[in-house]
Amino acid sequence: DTGVSQDPRHKITKRGQNVTFRCDPISEHNRLYWYRQTLGQGPEFLTYFQNEAQLEKSRLLSDRFSAERPKGSFSTLEIQRTEQGDSAMYLCASSLASGAAFLRGGYTFGSGTRLTVV
């Protein structure tokens, strides 16, 4: 397993367009997380899945954002009608669900998708 993969690495889009990002977690990890990181800040939690169920969404996740994990494997994050304020690095991470396993290893992060809205 090569870790958490995110695609694309970079995306430049015009304001008002829709974009979709993909995350492939480590295969045996049943939890998948999305975070957003702006320049000079730490990652901010957006949402997470356990298997295919979306269990928590941050208030940061406006109605223009939607995330799915249809078969409990890969996940997509879609942003509709992008705005310049959406420009950020979008990070995906995965982990095992058990508390002990999570505390042993923490997350495995992907390298992120950098979104620039022009």
Added chain:
Amino acid sequence: GDSVTQMEGPVTLSEEAFLTINCTYTATGYPSLFWYVQYPGEGLQLLLKATKADDKGSNKGFEATYRKETTSFHLEKGSVQVSDSAVYFCALSAASNTGKLIFGQGTTLQVKP
């Protein structure tokens, strides 16, 4: 709500200098505490962790002790190397066991030869 505060950066040190990056937190209950590192061009990696008060996490010469009385988890290293140049993030996971992490804003470390 829960939060993490890190010292402002950048921190610039000469090779072999002693490093401290301060981290304090606010949380209800008994969170787990983490330090993540992000090397240039790479993703975030777990550096070390501590899950209960007085625990000391250590890895690659870095250490941090979970201090409940001062709500702190300061990162230290006795002798930094140029290869330690990176951004360091302190984070907590609340006791609810969702695994959600709350990060500090990050501290950039630059080590000069």
